[in-house]
Amino acid sequence: MASEGYGFVEFVSHASAERILNTYNGSMMPQTDQAFRLNWASFGMGERRMEGSDLSIFVGDLASDVTDHLLQETFKARYPSVKGARVVTDTLTGRSKGYGFVRFGDDAEKARAMTEMNGVYCSTRPMRISVATPKKAMNQQQQYNPKGYGSAAQDSSSDSDPNNTTVFVGGLDPNVKDQDLRQIFGQYGELVSVKIPVGKGCGFVQFVNRAAAEDAIQKLHGSLIGQQTVRLSWGRSPANRQPAHYGGWNQMQPDPSQWNQGYYIYGQGYQGYGYAGPFQDGSAYGYNSYPAYGHYPQQVS
Incomplete structure (x- = not known):
């Protein structure tokens, strides 16, 4: 049976796991030409996702050379609570899709990053920041069909x-x-x-x-x-x-999914998130992007 390309390691203590993650994330695997891509696992392993709070953000407009490690370090330099980052790649080509997710351990730092990091350069391009939508909420949005397109999923x-x-x-x-x-x-x-x-x-x-x-x-x-x-x-x-x-x-x-959901990713630690669009003041509109997308409501479970 072929490997699916990922695995899980469970440590005795959170501190030990965090030390390994910070040490080896982005470093080269022995006897390979691939780098380790380490993130916190969820739902039963590693750090559990905090109840009632989404501590991940969406990062768009990433340059093609941005890696998980570079994205994480760009944020961690300003926000010590950053737990991990992932750049989403095409499953066939391995090329970056130009967006990713950053996970925080502190809600206040996450909130600051939403405003402070929007437009900040990572590599050669300014980033566009938004909230990461819980997958459950995205599925609920797909069931709502404001344009009468039918219920066919993407x-x-x-x-x-x-x-x-x-x-x-x-x-x-x-x-x-x-x-x-x-x-x-x-x-x-x-x-x-x-x-x-x-x-x-x-x-x-x-x-x-x-x-x-x-x-x-x-x-x-x-x-x-x-x-x-x-x-x-x-x-x-x-x-x-x-x-x-x-x-x-x-x-x-x-497809309703192309209007009301964004991109889902299925990597460890981020399988519950989708794209919600670049950040704006939540009091100005719902959730899903710039002011032009104000009719996509925010639904957080």
Whole structure:
């Protein structure tokens, strides 16, 4: 049976585990060309997740060279309670997806980091900070269907399908036209098609090759198009499209998950979190991103 690429080590004391984590995280494994990626495990091993409080934050717009260790040290230099960090990578290519999560041991330091670290450089790019949404809350959001798109969940294969070249563009300014998206996304590679369903606040951009689509997602996610900040993710792969008619043309059916959930990760210590969008004052809007995304409500279990 092939290894799944991760494991768990349980220590007698928390102090011993913390010392090992701080010493070996980011260092090279013996007789390999891979570095250790260490984080606190959850639900039964290591440090248990604190009840009633989410002590993780989402970090977006990460440069491609940012590692778990660099992300952790960037925050730990200012906030001693930082317990771990993870950069999310593509399961097939191993390349960074441009975002990650940082876990804190102190709620006050987490709150400070939300404001103090937004726009701070990690490697060559300024970070975008937001709260990390508990997975349970995200699942609840998926059950709510404000746009009447149906209850179909996002096909998880779309993200890892090497043949999928379609980018979903959420939170789209209603004044943005097909040609506007074509001009912006065309800078990253040759396009097959661009579609904006009438009145849906979203669009789909299909590239000729996946590498160009990946580059566009990493570079344009969280950017301003028109007067709104867009949220990008993978659309359905061609093999899994569900036809839906929008203004006379056929296109894949937008998924509720692409509106109300973000990206889930399944690594140890972070399997309960998804992307909630860059941080703003909670009194100004709900949860899920910049002011343009104020209609995505915060739901914390």
